[in-house]
Amino acid sequence: MSSRSKSPAMPGKPDILNQVVAQRQHVAGRLEAIKHVVAVTSGKGGVGKSALTANLASAFAMSPPGGWGWSVGVLDADIHGPSAAAMLGARNQRVVIQPDGARPAIGVANVRVMSMDLFLGDDDTPVSWKHPGGLAADSFVWRSSLEANVLREFLGDTAWGELDLLLIDMPPGADRFETLARFIPNLSGALVVSLPTQISHQVVRRSIQSARKGGARLLGLVENMAGLVQPAGEQSGAPFLGGGSETFAAGLGIPYLGSVPFDPGLAQTTDAGRPFILSYAHTPTGQAILQLACKLEEALDEIYMQ
Numbered sequence: 001m002s003s004r005s006k007s008p009a010m011p012g013k014p015d016i017l018n019q020v021v022a023q024r025q026h027v028a029g030r031l032e033a034i035k036h037v038v039a040v041t042s043g044k045g046g047v048g049k050s051a052l053t054a055n056l057a058s059a060f061a062m063s064p065p066g067g068w069g070w071s072v073g074v075l076d077a078d079i080h081g082p083s084a085a086a087m088l089g090a091r092n093q094r095v096v097i098q099p100d101g102a103r104p105a106i107g108v109a110n111v112r113v114m115s116m117d118l119f120l121g122d123d124d125t126p127v128s129w130k131h132p133g134g135l136a137a138d139s140f141v142w143r144s145s146l147e148a149n150v151l152r153e154f155l156g157d158t159a160w161g162e163l164d165l166l167l168i169d170m171p172p173g174a175d176r177f178e179t180l181a182r183f184i185p186n187l188s189g190a191l192v193v194s195l196p197t198q199i200s201h202q203v204v205r206r207s208i209q210s211a212r213k214g215g216a217r218l219l220g221l222v223e224n225m226a227g228l229v230q231p232a233g234e235q236s237g238a239p240f241l242g243g244g245s246e247t248f249a250a251g252l253g254i255p256y257l258g259s260v261p262f263d264p265g266l267a268q269t270t271d272a273g274r275p276f277i278l279s280y281a282h283t284p285t286g287q288a289i290l291q292l293a294c295k296l297e298e299a300l301d302e303i304y305m306q
Contacts, residue, residue: 027156034163042193043207045172048224049193053169054087058275059293061109070164076115078171085115089273101159181214189217219299221249226259257295260288
């Protein structure tokens, strides 16, 4: 996606190091106009992280009094399982490359979206990597490096413009955060998503340690799918047994930002490309998402004022 010329070498440093430094500087320059950059992570698939990201983005982008009226972007960092464009109603758009960078797609509530999905031809097109043969034919040797390069180009070559908030929807895998942290010097922090199960806590624990190793600030933990909302709007039972996320967060020394109950309508609306919060903010799940957005804003404001 990038057509930049190579930066002049820095005296006394190997050329590859100069390239790394130049890449980081380019990403930092591109993100200067973004007030808050937040990674949404869990380390585990199937926790509803992407749907929660789409709904949070929409909540912040909605006009007051229901929302914040912020300029919001979403970067889908899941190269092999991209979903942000579909969830935000931007999947049929294609990225336009201009001299100042790649223009992100525009989703519902004017949320700007960059995702690998925007570059794929159809539903049956997988993400595949071409290789020159030899050792490179063993994809496990080099694929992670190529994925990291794609993420770097998404960050550095997308013309995001001025944003109040950029949410990065992280892929599964506890080790992915360290790669992201190397690219973003001004990362505000990480929002960690968990399920009310012990297995989820085990995986999330590794993701939290990875984020700490990468030097990231942990903004807090949210428990997703904590309770089941019936069609009448009453919360009853829980789709997952276990719970204890508040105690779990306290034990790890990170803020607990609350829980979001599962509403069957959330899956239906998100699949349709219109996040739940846009039409059902008055429901228990909608209110929980708005409360989460409030707590996240408080955490970000505290960082911004430091």
